[in-house]
Amino acid sequence: MRSRPVTAGNNRRKRANIHGNTFMSSTMRKKTKRIHVGQVAVGGDSAITVQSMTNTDTADVPATVAQILRLEAAGCEIIRVAVPDEDAATAIARIKKEINIPLIADVHFDYRLAIASASAGADGLRINPGNIGGDDKIAAVVRVAKDLNLPIRIGVNSGSVEKDILKKHGGPLPEALVESALRSIDRLASLDFNQIKLSIKSSDVINTIAAYRLISRKTDVPLHVGVTEAGGLYAGIVKSAMGIGTLLMEGIGDTIRVSLTRDPVEEVRVGFEILKALHIRQRGPEIISCPTCGRCRIDLFGLAEELEKRLLTRTAPVKIAIMGCVVNGPGEAKEADVGIAGGDGIGILFKKGKVIKKFPEDRLADELMAAVDQWEKTWSTEDLENK
Ligand code: SF4
Structure with missing residues (x-):
């Protein structure tokens, strides 16, 4: 498996080398495939991006756009919105006209909402093949993603692991998350679809780190890294810094999302602070x-x-x-x-x-x-x- 230095790109390489000598000499970034979410590259040798998720009602277009513009100003590079119903899916078309960063539609359970979101102009989809339905439904989503050239993030978490895998491993342990993720990757790969990004999150920091370490050895799909439901400001920052920071130090992770029970602007701030602390990216003072x-x-x-x-x-x-x-x-x-x-x-x-x-x-x-x-x-x- 080829590896490469942890940098934001060529123009950052020298600084990262100077400032992170010890870290740089012992750590290489895991080589993953490069995909695109809208105009933003993820994986390969592209910069490690910072993303967030809105917490407005997606169908409330003015509120959602206002929040995304605040997130953009704070440096957010990819935004995800929840799509719980048809209104939210159709709102994407109007939201997209007002914002400047790629938008990912987050869909659970109903494959039709994924298709509607893609048709409305989403730049990517986040689904969990474990809960989106049978092969025909997955195939329908993949068909639209292929037609529109959209990537799909497979989002595995402790709550989404299939029953048979849970039974086999005795609970949502890192091995179970990894098996579930590999199964989902295989399902999409069998449909000849490879514009995939993967997250494999747990609210437990140790399990999250273990799961990402394991999956990173088994796939070159770009990884979206984060600790899910990390909590309020203090617990959330500590858990995210430990979880995301440890993985990045080991060269694992292509895009990050800090999860806080707060204004999502705080998530972006913390995300960049983690990257800055590790001399990976230097945005802002x-x-x-x-x-x-x-x-x-x-x-x-x-x-x-x-x-x-x-x-x-x-x-x-x-x-x-x-x-x-x-x-x-x-x-x-x-x-x-x-x-x-x-x-x-x-x-x-x-x-x-x-x-x-x-x-x-x-x-x-x-x-x-x-x-x-x-x-x-x-x-x-x-x-x-x-x-
Ligand atoms: S800068 Fe002055 S006030 Fe601040 S810690 Fe040092 S001595 Fe104390």
């Missing part, structure tokens, strides 16, 4: 902020929160420091491209540890944003290569 201590004389928590929001849609990889005191802040954050610190009514701006400007404390956020604007004007992808 990296924020360093101190935990504060007894020397802090400003509302650093409020300031950091405000700036995180204001920086959410920025894409340049500027390293930003938000520090709690002027004495130690610049020195503790020497590696930052731009940084601020404050206290006792004074604010300072520093670059690479050097103080370059002083101003009243209430201008801290605005001065930092102005410095980021300036940094972005001079930044280029070449800088990223040399960073």
